[in-house]
Amino acid sequence: MSANRSTAGIASGRLSTAEYTANFGDLHAPLDRHEAHVEADRCYFCFDAPCQTACPTSIDIPLFIRQIQTDNPMGSAETILKANIFGGMCARVCPTETLCEEACVRNEAEGKPVKIGLLQRYSTDALLDRGHQPFRRAPATGKRIAVVGAGPAGLSCAHKLAEHGHEVTVFEIRPRLGGLNEYGIASYKAPDDFAQREVAFILSLGGITVETNKRLGQDFDLASLRADFDAVFLGVGLSGVNQLGLVGEGELGGVLDAVDWIATLRQTPDKSKLPVGRRVVVIGGGMTAVDAAVQAKRLGAEEVTIVYRRGQDAMKASLYEQQLAQTNGVLIRTWATPAELTGDAGQVTGVTFERTAEVAGKLAGTGERFTLPADMVLCAVGQLLTPGDLGGADALALSGGRIVVDDERRTSVPGIWAGGDCVAGGQDLTVSAVEDGKQAGLSINRALMGAVATAGAAHAAE
Amino acid sequence: MADLRTNFLGIRSPNPFWLASAPPTDREVNVTRAFKAGWGGVVWKTLGSEGPPVVNVNGPRYGAIHGADRRLLGFNNIELITDRPLQVNLQEIKAVKKAFPDRAMVVSLMVPCDEESWKAILAAVEETECDGVELNFGCPHGMSERGMGSAVGQVPEYIEMVARWCKQHTRMPVIVKLTPNITDIRHPARAAKRGGADAVSLINTISSIVSVDLDRMAPTPTIDGKGSHGGYCGPAVKPIALNMTAEIARDPETHGMPISGIGGVTTWRDAAEFIALGCGTVQVCTAAMTYGFKIIDEMTAGLSNWMDEKGYATLDDFRGLATPNVTDWQYLNLNYVTKAVIDQDLCIKCGRCHIACEDTSHQAIANMVDGRRMFVVKDEECVGCNLCVEVCPVQNCITMQPMAAGSVDPRTGRVVQPGYSNWTTHPNNPMAQVAAE
Structure with missing residues (x-):
C-alpha cells in the first residue's frame, strides 16, 4: 500500500480503507421515520399534481406522501410500485431535480421542493426490508x-x-x-x-x-x-459505444470506454483493487461522464477533468449532477473537442483538445488547442x-x-x-x-x- | 411603548397575561419561575378542602392532537385539583405573593357544594393575602363525578348559590370560572352575576377523548387499558372560547361584567382578540406547558408593538372594540357581495382552491387558461364563500373583494344594491318584518 493520490500513472490502493468505504457508501443518507414525517408534512396534496405529471411513470406522488404522513409506509410503497416496479431504484437514480422535484409547487412557494425522491426511497425501502409482496398474479392465461x-x-x-x-x-x-x-x-x-x-x-x-x-x-x-x-x-x-475517432484509440493503454470501466467498478466489491489514473480526463457531457468522473475522483485520482464540446447548459447531465461532480473536486471544461491522443511506451500521456464555438448554429473548431496531461482517458461520448x-x-x-x-x-x-x-x-x-x-x-x-x-x-x- | 398594566377588579398586574389555574401554578417553584420570567399574574392551581388531598393517577395524564410537524394543536388532561396538602399550598401562596407584590395572585377553589366548606376555605385563603379567588366550576373530569367542578357549573342555580356564599364570606373579589360543557353559556354567566360574582373567567376545558389507541382499543391517555374523558384545551379550543366570551360580552344581562379570557391563548394576537371582545385579562396554560414560560416575552412584546402601531396607549383603548360587531346572522348585510380574487403573482399553482371548489362547492375556479395550468375565479359561479381563501397555502394569495354598489353580479345578474338590507326584511323570509318598520 505505497500508492497515494499523487502516485504517478495508473495505480490501485490510493486511499485508506476508511476512505473507500466513505466514498462508495450511500450518497444521500436515507430519511428516518421522523425526517420522513417532517418532510411529508410539507406536501400540499396538489390537485392534478405537477410532480405526478412530470414523472414518466406517473406515480401518484401526493397520495404516496400522504400515506407516509398517515404512517402507512406499506400502502405508500404499493402506490409507488403499482406505477413503477423499480420505484426503489428510481428513488435513488432519477434526476428528480429535472422531473418531479422541479415541478413541485414548493419551488414557487419558497424555492425548496419536497424531497420526493428521498420520501419514495423511505417507503420502498420499508417494503423491501419487510419483504412484503403487494402484488398478486391474475389467473394463468397460458400465454x-x-x-x-x-x-x-x-x-x-x-x-x-x-x-x-x-x-x-x-x-x-x-x-x-x-x-x-x-x-x-x-x-x-x-x-x-x-x-x-x-x-x-x-x-x-x-x-x-x-x-x-x-x-x-x-x-x-x-x-x-x-x-x-x-x-x-x-x-x-x-451495447455499443461511440468512438472518439482519434489515432491511438484502442491501442494506447489507459484509454478506456467509460461504460465498461463503470461496469467493472460496479462488479468489484473491493474498490482498493481498482486501478485509477493520477490524472484522469473524461470526455463527454452526460450522466455516464459524471458517474465516471466522480467515481474516478472517489477512487483517489488526484485530478479529474470532464471535457465537453459544448457549453455546460447543453450537457445531458443535470445541473445537480454537474454540481455533484464539482463538489467532488472534478473540473468541468467546456467548448473543447478531443483532437489528438499522446502516448509514451504504449500508455496514454495526454489529450490535446481543440477549442470549439458555435458558428451559425453549428459547432466548429476554432483552431486553438490545449493539452491536458492524462494517464487515464475515459470516453463517455454516447452509446449506440x-x-x-x-x-x-x-x-x-x-x-x-x-x-x-x-x-x-x-x-x-x-x-x-x-x-x-x-x-x-x-x-x-x-x-x-x-x-x-x-x-x-x-x-x-x-x-x-x-x-x-x-x-x-x-x-x-x- | 404601550402601557400593558392591568387593573382587573382592583387586582393590579404589570401585564394582562396570567397563568391559568393548572399544573404550571401548583407550586412555589413553578410560580416563582413564572414571575421571574415576567408573567403578570397567576391563578394558583385549585385548592380543595382541608383533609387528605386528592390523589392523581400514576399513569399518563395528558393526551394531544398534533398538526404538521407535530405542532401541538389540542391538549387534554385528566389531572385533578392540587394533590398537595392545603397548608403547604397556603404557605407557598403567601410566600410568593410577599416576594412578588406587584403580580396578581388569584387562588382557584373547589370544595363540596355546602356553605360551611366554602366559608372555611375562604377564611383560610384570605390569610395568604392573595388578591382574589376563582371558583372552579369548570373541570369536566374526575371532580365532576364527586359533585364538584363542571357538575356545579352546569347548574346555574348552584353557581348563583355558591357565588352568593362566597361574596358573603370574603372581602376578596370573586371570579367564577365557567365550563363550556353546556348548551348556552349565557345562563351560567347570568347566574354568576345574580349571585354577586365580580367577574367570570372562561372557558375551562371541554370534555374530550383526544384519540383511541388502535392497538389497545382504548382511549388515550390509557391507564392500564382504560381511559376516561379529559378536559380539552390549547389552540384548537380558542374559537369556542372566543364565541362564548362574545356571547357574554354582548348579552344585555351580563354586558360590562369583567371577563378573564381563557382558551388557547398562544400568542399576543390571541390575547388581543380576547381583549377586543371585552376581556380584562387573559389566562394561559397550554402554550406555557408546550414551550415554557419564555413565551411571555413574545406575548408582551408582540402586544405592545401592535398597540404602538395602532396607536393604542393602554389596553382600555381597544378593549371591547370588536364586541359591537358580533351580531346575529339575521342582521348580516345581504347586499354585501364579494368575489374571490387570485393574485397570480403569489399563486404557486397547487390547485387546492380549484379542487376544493370543484368537488365540494360551486365549480367557480378554472384550472386551465389557454391550455396552461392556471387558476382563475369564475365570477359568474363564485358565491364568495371563502373556502378557497382558507385552503390556499399562501397567505393573501386569494382575497375576497367586495363588489361596488351599482355593478352587476355576474352570478345572479342583479345589480349590487347600496346600503344595508338583512334577512329580517328579505322577501324570502316568511316571517319578514313589514317594510314600514
Missing part, C-alpha cells in the same frame, strides 16, 4: 412471452405481464440481472447490492423464468422467439445500438440507429415490442425504461387477451 434483456425495461415488462397471469421468460446476456442498475449507475447511488435486492423482489411475484448468459443472435434469434412465444419484448439497451443487439434482425425499422416504436411500444414487426434505451425518441433514463416496459406489458396483454378480457384482467390486477 408465453419472451423478454430480451433484464434491465429496467425488460423486467418492468416481465413483471407487468406476470401480474396479468402470463408466463414470461427473460433472456439476459450478462451473468447478473438488472441491466444498467447492476452494471451502469454510480456505486454510491445504490450501495449494499440494492440492484440485486430489487430484482429479487420483482421476481418474487412468480411467473418469470430467467435465462442468463444468453446472447441474442448466438444462443437464440428473433425468428425462434416469435415461433416459440406469443409475443416478444426487446429491452436490449445499447449495434446490429448484434438485434441478432441481425434488420426487419425492425430504425430511426437514428434506434428501434422505432409507437405509443404502445410496438415495433414495425407484428408481435415484437421494444422499450428502454434501445428505442428511438426516449430520454435514456431508468424511469423512462420502466415506463416503456410497463406500457409494452399492458399493450401485449391487450393484444393477447383482446379488449374485453383485458378490461377484466386489468381490473383484477388492480
Whole structure:
C-alpha cells in the first residue's frame, strides 16, 4: 500500500480503507421515520399534481406522501410500485431535480421542493426490508412471452405481464440481472447490492423464468422467439459505444470506454483493487461522464477533468449532477473537442483538445488547442445500438440507429415490442425504461387477451 | 411603548397575561419561575378542602392532537385539583405573593357544594393575602363525578348559590370560572352575576377523548387499558372560547361584567382578540406547558408593538372594540357581495382552491387558461364563500373583494344594491318584518 493520490500513472490502493468505504457508501443518507414525517408534512396534496405529471411513470406522488404522513409506509410503497416496479431504484437514480422535484409547487412557494425522491426511497425501502409482496398474479392465461434483456425495461415488462397471469421468460446476456442498475449507475447511488435486492423482489411475484448468459443472435434469434412465444419484448439497451475517432484509440493503454470501466467498478466489491489514473480526463457531457468522473475522483485520482464540446447548459447531465461532480473536486471544461491522443511506451500521456464555438448554429473548431496531461482517458461520448443487439434482425425499422416504436411500444414487426434505451425518441433514463416496459406489458396483454378480457384482467390486477 | 398594566377588579398586574389555574401554578417553584420570567399574574392551581388531598393517577395524564410537524394543536388532561396538602399550598401562596407584590395572585377553589366548606376555605385563603379567588366550576373530569367542578357549573342555580356564599364570606373579589360543557353559556354567566360574582373567567376545558389507541382499543391517555374523558384545551379550543366570551360580552344581562379570557391563548394576537371582545385579562396554560414560560416575552412584546402601531396607549383603548360587531346572522348585510380574487403573482399553482371548489362547492375556479395550468375565479359561479381563501397555502394569495354598489353580479345578474338590507326584511323570509318598520 505505497500508492497515494499523487502516485504517478495508473495505480490501485490510493486511499485508506476508511476512505473507500466513505466514498462508495450511500450518497444521500436515507430519511428516518421522523425526517420522513417532517418532510411529508410539507406536501400540499396538489390537485392534478405537477410532480405526478412530470414523472414518466406517473406515480401518484401526493397520495404516496400522504400515506407516509398517515404512517402507512406499506400502502405508500404499493402506490409507488403499482406505477413503477423499480420505484426503489428510481428513488435513488432519477434526476428528480429535472422531473418531479422541479415541478413541485414548493419551488414557487419558497424555492425548496419536497424531497420526493428521498420520501419514495423511505417507503420502498420499508417494503423491501419487510419483504412484503403487494402484488398478486391474475389467473394463468397460458400465454408465453419472451423478454430480451433484464434491465429496467425488460423486467418492468416481465413483471407487468406476470401480474396479468402470463408466463414470461427473460433472456439476459450478462451473468447478473438488472441491466444498467447492476452494471451502469454510480456505486454510491445504490450501495449494499440494492440492484440485486430489487430484482429479487420483482421476481418474487412468480411467473418469470430467467435465462442468463444468453446472447441474442448466438444462443437464440428473433425468428425462434416469435415461433416459440406469443409475443416478444426487446429491452436490449445499447451495447455499443461511440468512438472518439482519434489515432491511438484502442491501442494506447489507459484509454478506456467509460461504460465498461463503470461496469467493472460496479462488479468489484473491493474498490482498493481498482486501478485509477493520477490524472484522469473524461470526455463527454452526460450522466455516464459524471458517474465516471466522480467515481474516478472517489477512487483517489488526484485530478479529474470532464471535457465537453459544448457549453455546460447543453450537457445531458443535470445541473445537480454537474454540481455533484464539482463538489467532488472534478473540473468541468467546456467548448473543447478531443483532437489528438499522446502516448509514451504504449500508455496514454495526454489529450490535446481543440477549442470549439458555435458558428451559425453549428459547432466548429476554432483552431486553438490545449493539452491536458492524462494517464487515464475515459470516453463517455454516447452509446449506440449495434446490429448484434438485434441478432441481425434488420426487419425492425430504425430511426437514428434506434428501434422505432409507437405509443404502445410496438415495433414495425407484428408481435415484437421494444422499450428502454434501445428505442428511438426516449430520454435514456431508468424511469423512462420502466415506463416503456410497463406500457409494452399492458399493450401485449391487450393484444393477447383482446379488449374485453383485458378490461377484466386489468381490473383484477388492480 | 404601550402601557400593558392591568387593573382587573382592583387586582393590579404589570401585564394582562396570567397563568391559568393548572399544573404550571401548583407550586412555589413553578410560580416563582413564572414571575421571574415576567408573567403578570397567576391563578394558583385549585385548592380543595382541608383533609387528605386528592390523589392523581400514576399513569399518563395528558393526551394531544398534533398538526404538521407535530405542532401541538389540542391538549387534554385528566389531572385533578392540587394533590398537595392545603397548608403547604397556603404557605407557598403567601410566600410568593410577599416576594412578588406587584403580580396578581388569584387562588382557584373547589370544595363540596355546602356553605360551611366554602366559608372555611375562604377564611383560610384570605390569610395568604392573595388578591382574589376563582371558583372552579369548570373541570369536566374526575371532580365532576364527586359533585364538584363542571357538575356545579352546569347548574346555574348552584353557581348563583355558591357565588352568593362566597361574596358573603370574603372581602376578596370573586371570579367564577365557567365550563363550556353546556348548551348556552349565557345562563351560567347570568347566574354568576345574580349571585354577586365580580367577574367570570372562561372557558375551562371541554370534555374530550383526544384519540383511541388502535392497538389497545382504548382511549388515550390509557391507564392500564382504560381511559376516561379529559378536559380539552390549547389552540384548537380558542374559537369556542372566543364565541362564548362574545356571547357574554354582548348579552344585555351580563354586558360590562369583567371577563378573564381563557382558551388557547398562544400568542399576543390571541390575547388581543380576547381583549377586543371585552376581556380584562387573559389566562394561559397550554402554550406555557408546550414551550415554557419564555413565551411571555413574545406575548408582551408582540402586544405592545401592535398597540404602538395602532396607536393604542393602554389596553382600555381597544378593549371591547370588536364586541359591537358580533351580531346575529339575521342582521348580516345581504347586499354585501364579494368575489374571490387570485393574485397570480403569489399563486404557486397547487390547485387546492380549484379542487376544493370543484368537488365540494360551486365549480367557480378554472384550472386551465389557454391550455396552461392556471387558476382563475369564475365570477359568474363564485358565491364568495371563502373556502378557497382558507385552503390556499399562501397567505393573501386569494382575497375576497367586495363588489361596488351599482355593478352587476355576474352570478345572479342583479345589480349590487347600496346600503344595508338583512334577512329580517328579505322577501324570502316568511316571517319578514313589514317594510314600514
